[in-house]
Every structure is written in C-alpha cells, then in structure tokens.
Amino acid sequence: MTEQELLQLRYPIGKFDCPTNISKEQIESWISILEHFPKRLKKLVENLSDQQLDTPYRPNGWTIRQVVHHISDSHHHSYSRFKWALTEDSPVIKAYFEDRWAELVDSKTAPIEMSLNHIKIVHFKLVYLIKTLSNEELNKYFIHPETNSKVTLKCNIGNYAWHSSHHYVHIENLLKRKGWL
Template sequence: MEHLKFPIGKPNIPNEIASIHILEWIETLETFPTKLGTLVEYLSEEQLDTCYRKEGWSIRQVIHHCADSHHNSYTRFKWALTEDTPVIKVYYEDRWAELFDSKFAPIKLSLDSLKALHAKWVYLLKGLTNDNLNKCFIHPDGLEKISLKENIAIYAWHCNHHYEHINQLIIKKKW
C-alpha cells in the first residue's frame, strides 16, 4: 500500500541545496505539463475515472489536483517574495478533490492551466537570486518554516509523485 501511495518515496530534500539541484528541479517544473499531457492524451473517459489505488483519487482528480496544488504553491512563492515570512493559508486538498470540477471537468482545463502556470512560474524561478530563494513562508501545520529553495524541491517531487501514480496505473492496466 505504501508503494501505491508514494511510488517514488517521500520527498528527500538535501540539507545543502546547491544551484545544480535548483536547476534540476526547475527543469522538472518546466517539463511537467507536457510530460503529463503526453502520458494521458489517449486515455478514455472511463480510464480517466479509474483510481490509481483503493481509496485514492481517479486519474482525472489527480490531474485537477496538480493544477489546484501548483496554483496554491505559486501564490505561496509570491507571498514569500513580497511579505516578511508570511504564514500561508492551508487548503484542504482532499475536499477540493471531491468538488464537482475535480471529479467531472475535462482534464484539458487543468492541463492548459498547468501549461500556462508552469511557464510563468519557471520564468519567475529563473529570475530569483539566492537571497530570494532563501526567503521563507510558515506552514501553519506545525508552524514549519519552508524556504523557497525547499519548496521548489517539494513541487518537483510533487510533479514526479503524481506522474508516477498515473504511469504505474497505466502500466498495471496495460493501457
């Protein structure tokens, strides 16, 4: 069950984040929308509504979740860059995934959204200085301080994590 929940494992952020890490993570963010779109482009509506694991989300929900989550993250970057260590707002991803649009909307809406968002996000990230990357926000769950460097790592992982949820289901079902 753990492998189905975390097919690439949990995030592993190095203690010392080097420029090469940041460049690799930004590249992941840059290529994710196209890579995801290619993975799911030939899936039927029935396949899109298949859950990747028991008590998990459907492929459709995963795609809409990525768009929702990444929009939230982009906003968190902007807050951290324009405010002094802001406390961010948590969003209830499980509740969002149960909303009508997450369960039934065409995936093209979120794929297009991801494409535009990631283009803008990557443009922003490529222009940040090391001082910018060291800026932080506070996550209210546990009041943990998270640097923008760490958040780039988290979201590169997030891209690969959900891509692999879908990819592993496609492999398992031989689609």
C-alpha cells in the same frame, strides 16, 4: 494487498525530504522537472477515455481525473506561496483541504484539458519567476500553518518537482498495470 504494497502505491518515489544543503545544480535539476512536466503529463493522459480517467490509481485513491485537477489546484497554490514569500516578511500561508477539493464536482467530472492548460500556464509563470531569483530570494520563506515550519523557496522548488514526479508516477504506474501504456 499488503500494507507495504499499499504504501508503495501511495508513495512510489518515496516521500520528499529536502536536503539540508541545496546546490545550484540541484535547483537547476528541479527547475528542469517543473519546466518539462506539463508536456510530459499531457502526453501521458491526453488519449485516455473517460472510463480510464475515472479509474483510481490505487484502492481508495483518487482517479486519474482527480489527480490531474489536484495538480492544477496544488501548483496554483504553490505559485501564490512563492509570490507571498517574495513580497511579504515571513508570511503564514493559507493551507487548504486538498482531499475535500478533490471531491468537488469539477475535480470529479470536469474535462482534464482545463487543468492541463492551467498547469501549462502556471508552470510557465513559475519557472520564469524562479529562474530569475537570486540566492537571497531563494532563501526567503513562508510559514506553513499545519506544521508551523519555515519553508524556503529553494526547498519549495524541490517539493513541487517531487510533487510533479510523484503524481506522474501514480498515473504512469496505473497505466502500466492496466496495460494502457
């Protein structure tokens, strides 16, 4: 497999690049992605066997099971980051080693239903919150310690809409390649 093919498997929709000017329509589009993602993901994975769930989506990549649990963990963190930015002045968030989390026993062996339920609840809470935010609140930010950069809430909405689509396509592409879809 060529390096370009591996890159395409890793980033099938490209990397997230937050626009400089984010319109209200763009935010609404991202919110729609977040709002509908839990049902779309559940429909995509709910009938997979354990063997299918334990199939990596790319060489040396996570299994479908690990990806589902990762989404749950990651979006839980995102929800907390929204809350911190809304309630604290320029908070520095806590980063985590997502690759190490994905190697924990729950990520590798637990039923995906627990994470599908968690994603549903976290997205319900997150979407409810962000639909109520004023433009001033959307411009609040947190600081990411790995890059020391300010991340506005409106950019973070886009990042997690991208993250949802990114991992959905990882799974969907594998299912298509295997003839499971």
